[in-house]
Amino acid sequence: MEQATSLDELFRRLARLEEIDMRVGLLCEQLESCSEEEGVRLMDAAHRAAALGDPDAQLVFLALGWALFEPRVESRRRELGVAARRAELHEVADFVLPPAEEETPDDDKRRIPDLGRGRPLTLGERKSLARTHDRTLIQRVVQDPHPDVVRILLGNPSLTEHDVVRICAARPNDPQVLQTVYRSRRWVVRYRPRNAIIRNPDTPIDIALLLAPLLRRPELREAATSSELAPAVRLSCRTILGIRSGRSVPPKD
Numbered sequence: 418m419e420q421a422t423s424l425d426e427l428f429r430r431l432a433r434l435e436e437i438d439m440r441v442g443l444l445c446e447q448l449e450s451c452s453e454e455e456g457v458r459l460m461d462a463a464h465r466a467a468a469l470g471d472p473d474a475q476l477v478f479l480a481l482g483w484a485l486f487e488p489r490v491e492s493r494r495r496e497l498g499v500a501a502r503r504a505e506l507h508e509v510a511d512f513v514l515p516p517a518e519e520e521t522p523d524d525d526k527r528r529i530p531d532l533g534r535g536r537p538l539t540l541g542e543r544k545s546l547a548r549t550h551d552r553t554l555i556q557r558v559v560q561d562p563h564p565d566v567v568r569i570l571l572g573n574p575s576l577t578e579h580d581v582v583r584i585c586a587a588r589p590n591d592p593q594v595l596q597t598v599y600r601s602r603r604w605v606v607r608y609r610p611r612n613a614i615i616r617n618p619d620t621p622i623d624i625a626l627l628l629a630p631l632l633r634r635p636e637l638r639e640a641a642t643s644s645e646l647a648p649a650v651r652l653s654c655r656t657i658l659g660i661r662s663g664r665s666v667p668p669k670d
Contacts (some may be wrong), residue, residue, distance in 0.1 A: 424462045431480065432473035437602050440480035441487065451501035456493070460501070460509050467630035468657040472499035475631050477498045480607070480628035485513065486600055508656065509648055512626035530560035540565065550575040559583050564593040571601045578607055599628070612636050618645045620654045629653045634661065 422485045434440050437468045448456050463481050466474035484490050547558050548571035556636020558570055559580050595614055614620050617629040641654035
């Protein structure tokens, strides 16, 4: 891969692709075949372009985030993260290889909702209910705390965007549930679910940082000053606001 000209051409090519899966596939090919340094440059350029607020660049960066979770690329995340840190591109390193997060105690997890059966349901029964078209039941199933139930529910044609926002906004929440929603390409191409994910303090740091450049200014300002969010997320939002305003240094807390 050559320098900026090649990257610009790659991003134009990606933006022209109509199919999301094609964008993700092409980025996987690039990240699989390039050197560590080239991969870091690609991710840094994509992040900066998205941070400027260009809609096409944001589509590319959204696809890049999904590519990082593909098995063929995920195995390279450590070496790419280390290379980004070595190059002092800490913003890239933070979303490629974030620091380990502490697990939330089990007692703080969401409880299994009452699904009107008069007894606790097995996981298999809850998964079956996630396929229902009964809106009354769906309103209850969206409260289920298990990622596998949520994964099935996200593919349910009777699910609405409002339902997805409810899943993402629930607190406390399981980080795996929020990651499951993030990886659902059907829903995360939409703005409201993205915003709900990043605003949840239980969202894994890497996912929050991958979504930050896709926020609009008002939501960026809110996230940048939210005491609920991790310092790295607040700093990222301030940095992005600075980029859009032409400042080189983000404002301090």
